[in-house]
Amino acid sequence: MQLNRLTGAAALAVCLLGWIAPPALADETCNSPYLSNLIKGQEDFVYVWTLGVPGMGDGSDKLVTLDANPKSTTFGKVVAQVSVGGRGEAHHAGFTDDRRFLWAGGLDDSKIYVFDIHTDPGKPRLVNTIADFAKRSGLVGPHTFYALPGRMLIGALSNTKDGGGATGMALYNNKGEFIQKYDMPATKGGDGYGYDLAVNPARNAMLSSSFTGKKNYMTPLGTLIKDQGAMKQFGNTMVVWNLKAMQPEQVLSVPGAPLEIRWSLKEGDDWAITATALTSKLWLVKKDAKGQWQAKDVATIGDPAKTPLPVDISMRADGKGLWVNTFMDGTTRYFDLSNPEAPRQTYAKQTGAQVNMISQSWDGKRIYVSSSLLANWDKAGKDNEQFVKLFAWDGKALNEQWKVDFTQLKLGRPHHMKFGSRTGQQAAWTMEPPRVAGR
Template identity: 80%
Template structure:
């Protein structure tokens, strides 16, 4: 299957945003509130203030119903229920709830389990305040031979799913699968194991303007379902982490170059500034920021450009969120519970300019497009989260004025008997429809 029609029929989200802004006579920061990490093929973007925060939550035995669930929080400060839980939809089991992603039309939210490899599809369009579970896909492992659906990346009419493991040995060699928006399996693509490739996978990020797709790498099910303390003492297991990123030709879906990035490179963010052609990631085990950019000869290269905290203490950088103008980056480090801000105005030499301890442990960070709000959640993996009093489970909203993160509210997921708060997505009662320019 080829993706020529996808890249020709749609323009990058940055171009869409710029067009909407020009048409409205204001800058994009005043028009759109959507996250900066969504697929560039998404429509129905949020205009103005987001109303809801969807939180994909891990169930805890004996806590509430004990099941994984999608939790909806009211995050509109003008609402009487600001900061409160509006809805929760349990999926009837615990499968290591992890990441989720919208379909291109934003009508449905797909959420996966790293343990059971089930994919749950929620309708977030009919009643955005109260999502409804409409489908559970159970053939991911049988059809694709993949385990641990991690990244859900919208394509026109389809969902591209990056996996962490395989059904043969639960190791790190894995691939990606394509499904229709209706939930039908279409095709599979293996991560390369030649030309320096280790076959590992994690995140996916697409730059349509450069016909480039970039993937990163983590570890297999045998590792991520192991207790973190036990894992860190297991030397052979600690050798089974990804050391590569891959540049793919988007149209042909073929790998073009394997980049050496040791230390498990995780989340990938392309700069959203019009004309930029670089991406940034963090390596979890070596605590470094890596820049992926073309060199003077036009060849994609990856190089470490900044240190995150003290690598000797393994702060474990996890999620990142790039600003809409490509000038800044939020980085959460799990072990020390710190949210850091890096100045990216020179992506060749990022500089940390701010840090705040936002919890005893922190994982995901999601900021609004206007850069005024940042959401932080706590859980990494059920068996990797801290124990005892440090096992905090929350979602926090912070206001950002360019100088300080100021906490607006905290939803304590343990107190609410919801479980472990992981991935977050913004929602709106009436999202706007993005207007796209016809491609030349």
């Protein structure tokens, strides 16, 4: 298949029509369904995309590798770190579809770093730096890195024109070559804002969510929340896209900055869920009886009056439960999703003075929590805890297994986490025959 001769939506249509995601075997539950070489058991490593702090160590953003295998002599320890030579507000990262490379971006400098994680999974190498993302796309703040067959779709947060929330997505091939830009809809109810991306190949659907622009996310949180005008510049929509055509089909009203999107992976399910940062709600996205996608407020997270600030969510592989981290109160909550129309909080634990990202193993027995949100939004003083923690989950309580103190080790502010395996990333990528899990 001569994919590199095609561009834009045509290439995507060929890829997506001819290759439906293989059934997931194991791994994090939030990855693109197009990933191959999935981890089939215990993860060996956690890759942590980490913000540099002036005067701390080398001060650079870096990819830090933690040993996550309990049989290892270095379990819970740092085994590698790769600095990128500057600070660009390290934020999110994502694997290519063959799982051989990890792309990671900076929200401030808009640089993208590509790490080789298959040659030696325990010692990633920086092999490419894409420095012209903003120039080529007109977008700023590469946030979500979402693998498509032979491609990487990157959702951004802002733009080069005014640093506001109007933004879009950029499509690259796996070699790091820019292909095409897609604007977020700003008419017919769209506000033009962007944040996360999530694909359901079986429904030919992609969802995008919305946050805020660079002028806001680079402003100290204390200053931002006092600026009434700035606080009005947050996204209030989600967009349903025709995946093969890469065209927006429907704009959903979801007030309060909907962030991470998680599709249920349970066979037969066709719904997704998100959390709104500013209004502290869980929203269900599902088709109604007429076949139209609808967004519905289905649960409250903590006390919205206290602005707990939901930041990251992680859904169980069977779609029956959801973990939610709230930054301001440092709490990790579990919601029973047996009925996604009415989620119920059944457990909560303060896991830090501030917590942000949460990643769970496919079997749901291990929960990883990191602490940093944004350099200018993290807390100060004694509450400025910077860590990655591993918890064991027995269905009743979270029990801490280890903690890596990134401040003590002079590593910086840990943000996004992705799992690695000593054996799960060795095979070369191959095109699998078309198939749809559960059909």
